[in-house]
Amino acid sequence: MKLLSYRLNDGMYFGPKVKKEEAVWDVLSIQETLQVLPSFPKTIIEGVSLDIDFIEQIRKLVEAALKTENPNSFKHLFTEIEWLSPIPRTPKNIMAVGKNYAEHAKEMGGDSNAFVVFTKASTAIAADEQTLSVHANKTSSYDYEGELAIVIGKKGKDIPTKLAYDYIFGYTIANDLSARDIQDKHQQYFLGKSLDGSCPLGPYVVTKEEIPNPQELTIVTKVNGEIRQNGKTSDMTFSVEQIISNISKIVTLEPGDVILTGSPAGVGKGFNPPRFLKSGDIVKISIEGIGTLVNKFE
Known part of the structure; x- marks a missing residue:
């Protein structure tokens, strides 16, 4: 899985690259809209700390979005976002x-x-x-x-x-x-x-x-x-x-x-x-x- 961090409308987000597309899944929006999981990390660092469970959670969110009538509503084209470092800030140097x-x-x-x-x-x-x-x-x-x-x-x-x-x-x-x-x-x-x-x-x-x-x-x-x-x-x-x-x-x-x-x-x-x-x-x-x-x- 390829994960990226990005800025959109003054907010900081993260998500996986959409396969075969120059776009990213807005996993935070998917979770907020569809309530797929009991909880989901708000930052990528929180997610990284969950290790393999984080990857599985993201997969479940993407699968849920693909089953909706308009999966594209949960995607952002790369041309629409400002790229951030995938890890925007490390815990230490x-x-x-x-x-x-x-x-x-x-x-x-x-x-x-x-x-x-x-x-x-x-x-x-x-x-x-x-x-x-x-x-x-x-x-x-x-x-x-x-x-x-x-x-x-x-x-x-x-x-x-x-x-x-x-x-x-x-x-x-x-x-x-x-x-x-x-x-x-x-x-x-x-x-x-x-x-x-x-x-x-x-x-x-x-x-x-x-x-x-x-x-x-x-x-x-x-x-x-x-x-x-x-x-x-x-x-x-x-x-x-x-x-x-x-x-x-x-x-x-x-x-x-x-x-x-x-x-x-x-x-x-x-x-x-x-x-x-x-x-x-x-x-x-x-x-x-x-x-x-x-x-x-x-």
């Missing part, structure tokens, strides 16, 4: 693994065997199709990093690697935008990774049953149509399950937490000379099974 691909570690001048974790402020979250700033008044080296992101579905601590899959709700696409000069100046990641809009996510959260093996995905990043990154998640130093297990040894994971899993080689800093983002650039990040995250920069 976004967590991210650094240098998790050997070739990327090499181009950045680091060790790919170390388990490096940093965070990005939750205020950095942005959406698919959102126009973002290159923050020219703050940085001259704004860089892109296409990544697979994990959405956690249930609370956990000290999670064994072999059980980590059970704690995944789904996956989305992230662009771990980074101000390299700020990173260098402060000798750590947080400030350079947390400029407003520096973590676009989307377009969907794809529930985990649709991606049986997250280590067999292709990640392609294009800047103005030119392929810059073309990697495979099979090249990760630490797998999705290892990432969840390792982080949970220190941090209690909660429903709605987002973990970025690292970026393949091909970032702007890796070129000679570097090729950082500038006003007018369009970045498209595609991961098979999820879709394409698109942002224009100004």
